[in-house]
Amino acid sequence: MRVAIIAGSISGGIRIAQEMESLPGVDVFVVLCNVGKRSPLLRWSRELLSALKTFKWWTLARKAWSYARQRRLVILHRPLDDATSIERLKSLQCDVGLHAANVIYRDLTISAFRLGILNAHIGILPKYRGRSVAEWSILQSDRTGVTVFFIDSGIDTGSRIVLREFIPSRGWNNALKFKNMLFGCDARLYRKALETLMQPGVRFESNDVSKGQRYYVMSKMLTRVVNEALLDDKV
Amino acid sequence: MALETALSRPVQLDRCEGIVREALLRRRAEIRKSWRSLIPSECLESLGSIPKDVESLLSGQDAFRDWRFAAAFTWTDCDASFLDSLCVIALGGKVEYRPLDTGPAPLLPLELNKLSRDERLKTLCDRYRCPLNIGLSSESNVAEELLRQLMVPDRAKLETGDEFDADFVLLKLNLVGIRAMITRDLRFLDALNYFYELPQRSLARIRTSPRFLAFWLCIYAQLLSAPDW
Numbered sequence: 001m002r003v004a005i006i007a008g009s010i011s012g013g014i015r016i017a018q019e020m021e022s023l024p025g026v027d028v029f030v031v032l033c034n035v036g037k038r039s040p041l042l043r044w045s046r047e048l049l050s051a052l053k054t055f056k057w058w059t060l061a062r063k064a065w066s067y068a069r070q071r072r073l074v075i076l077h078r079p080l081d082d083a084t085s086i087e088r089l090k091s092l093q094c095d096v097g098l099h100a101a102n103v104i105y106r107d108l109t110i111s112a113f114r115l116g117i118l119n120a121h122i123g124i125l126p127k128y129r130g131r132s133v134a135e136w137s138i139l140q141s142d143r144t145g146v147t148v149f150f151i152d153s154g155i156d157t158g159s160r161i162v163l164r165e166f167i168p169s170r171g172w173n174n175a176l177k178f179k180n181m182l183f184g185c186d187a188r189l190y191r192k193a194l195e196t197l198m199q200p201g202v203r204f205e206s207n208d209v210s211k212g213q214r215y216y217v218m219s220k221m222l223t224r225v226v227n228e229a230l231l232d233d234k235v
Numbered sequence: 236m237a238l239e240t241a242l243s244r245p246v247q248l249d250r251c252e253g254i255v256r257e258a259l260l261r262r263r264a265e266i267r268k269s270w271r272s273l274i275p276s277e278c279l280e281s282l283g284s285i286p287k288d289v290e291s292l293l294s295g296q297d298a299f300r301d302w303r304f305a306a307a308f309t310w311t312d313c314d315a316s317f318l319d320s321l322c323v324i325a326l327g328g329k330v331e332y333r334p335l336d337t338g339p340a341p342l343l344p345l346e347l348n349k350l351s352r353d354e355r356l357k358t359l360c361d362r363y364r365c366p367l368n369i370g371l372s373s374e375s376n377v378a379e380e381l382l383r384q385l386m387v388p389d390r391a392k393l394e395t396g397d398e399f400d401a402d403f404v405l406l407k408l409n410l411v412g413i414r415a416m417i418t419r420d421l422r423f424l425d426a427l428n429y430f431y432e433l434p435q436r437s438l439a440r441i442r443t444s445p446r447f448l449a450f451w452l453c454i455y456a457q458l459l460s461a462p463d464w
Contacts, residue, residue: 136422138251140251214379216382216426216429217386219428219429219431220432221425221428222255222428225251229250229254232250233250
């Protein structure tokens with residue numbers, strides 16, 4: 001299986017790639033997009049800063065160099081949905097893309113991958129689509145966790161769910177920290193999703209959007225309520 | 236396929252409801268003290284005959300009118316204009332409405348968005364001449380679209396300081412607020428929370444429509460006083 005990590009930074013892409021490398025039968029590529037159409041100076045300064053922040057910059061640099069030498073590090077200079085970028089993606093002949101950049105995908109980009117692009121959404125689908133879904137789940141006393149599904153061009157409306165993992169909020173006293181932990185589960189869950197996809201006769205669960213709602217950024221007031229509820233639950 | 240690998244014990248619902256209620260009442264008390272910074276006296280004076288009612292609702296005790304029963308109607312009609320009906324609802328009064336057996340043809344969000352700005356305003360004001368209709372289940376697609384517009388493009392424009400249409404944003408905030416009154420959907424209330432929490436400099440930009448601004452704040456104050464969230 002050929003897999004491309006669509007990353008917003010080298011460090012983000014390599015972090016996920018490392019988790020995939022040990023999967024037998026998987027070829028990994030890191031596709032670096034220019035999120036926000038930044039100038040080269042700003043883009044590479046951010047890369048450098050993000051690499052330094054990992055405190056493992058030397059390992060990261062070696063890894064990035066190794067990917068670049070093997071032509072597995074693809075740097076896109078144009079927007080992701082630009083025709084040249086799509087052609088470049090198609091030329092990789094990947095089966096699956098892994099979402100790791102702050103971008104919205106158009107249909108043409110998605111269809112550059114044989115099976116599509118996976119997203120590790122930090123909420124339980126189909127009920128919780130959109131933003132701040134971890135907080136909304138806690139507020140409404142629902143179970144929290146991550147859903148890995150194939151995206152479409154809508155907001156968390158892709159119809160094929162590959163897996164869903166419930167991760168309790170108990171023990172966390174701050175919604176932001178809890179959310180960051182959920183975001184950090186992406187590499188592990190992408191790996192698990194790929195293992196599932198490589199099984200014979202794989203079947204998907206349907207993401208029935210009529211069974212859920214779209215949520216939006218939560219206000220400060222309700223976020224404080226969620227933090228209070230978390231603290232309360234911890235006692 | 237669903238790999239449910241860990242059991243999650245959700246935060247207790249009753250406890251969450253209690254904390255939400257306390258937070259809403261705290262915000263209500265905050266508005267009681269500080270609403271004049273949002274609606275300065277020159278804005279208040281431009282409201283014609285209602286400044287005293289606005290003042291009394293915002294500074295007074297927790298008053299609200301329960302409109303949840305309106306969700307059961309198919310459609311309602313009223314003789315008053317949209318603005319007059321909105322004013323009555325905002326000030327906690329009783330709208331004179333007539334339930335109808337049939338409603339208009341559905342309004343598709345895609346159709347609405349194709350219209351020019353003036354046509355969109357007119358379409359919404361005509362359709363929701365009796366504003367309670369925005370709370371009907373048949374209007375959920377329109378209501379969801381208004382919520383989306385507020386929380387995605389409008390919010391982004393306000394936060395980045397880009398040009399935006401104050402009248403239209405306030406009209407949407409009013410309709411979304413009425414939807415929250417009828418459905419008790421926390422997402423709709425939270426849109427009002429979010430806009431209320433915007434920095435003063437952003438809120439100052441919506442003072443160009445004092446009437447809509449005052450109605451929005453009155454509806455918000457009523458929502459914060461409502462129990463059963």
